[in-house]
Amino acid sequence: MLSKDLVAASSRPLVLTLLAAGESYGYELIRKVRELSGGRLEWTEGTLYPVLHRLEAEKIIASRWDAAAGTGRKRKYYQITATGRSALLEEQKNWQSINQILENLWTQNPPSI
């Protein structure tokens, strides 16, 4: 079971990275993340939607309503903004700097029972 903190820490970079690869919408993001993680990461809607709304309020992503191709069902498509792309670079840098610290320590002193 993934810790709450780890899920929280990875949600922003994950959403931004996925949107950087192309626009998407809430339900699909949940599906994609479930697939990418092999089911380890199970976002609920109550988790994701507030994240999307917060990112949009920060102008890091933008949205448009559109009908799904094929069906007439409405979806809210999100795109990453220019601000969002630099935010993602920052997120990536931060993630990698912490990862580097941990990996260095683990290399020097491999955890074992």
Added chain:
Amino acid sequence: MLSKDLVAASSRPLVLTLLAAGESYGYELIRKVRELSGGRLEWTEGTLYPVLHRLEAEKIIASRWDAAAGTGRKRKYYQITATGRSALLEEQKNWQSINQILENLWTQNPPSI
């Protein structure tokens, strides 16, 4: 500036990894983390002590009071427990699985402005 979430997510694995390398105490952990991160991670005492107390309540670490060598000043030394070592392995596995997802995505689709 590192995000709150990232700081939170890394605090448990960091503390456990440092303690797995040898016992330590609060003030020293703060210093070590500051050095390891080149000043990017600045834990305050209000941040670290609750983490230590929670880990101790979960029996993942244990503590003993002792006088510092040289001075008579009292310190609370923390050690990782056997339970803690398996918890650390789990933390490591979880961290690396998320890191793998992100790195894969970033390799396939490198973030850029």
Added chain:
DNA sequence: TGCCATACCTCGATTCTCGATGCATCGATT
């Protein structure tokens, strides 16, 4: 017609965070 998957959203009790604050000791400086 009923039902499930899709698709969006908000609410609020519970939980968490961390800056502020407090206490005490040691060593060095004035």
Added chain:
DNA sequence: AATCGATGCATCGAGAATCGAGGTATGGCA
């Protein structure tokens, strides 16, 4: 011997964050 900064522990509580539960609506299908 008084002061001060660094060391070292700890708690507190206003404010913030979380996310399961619940609400609404549509399309496709048997």
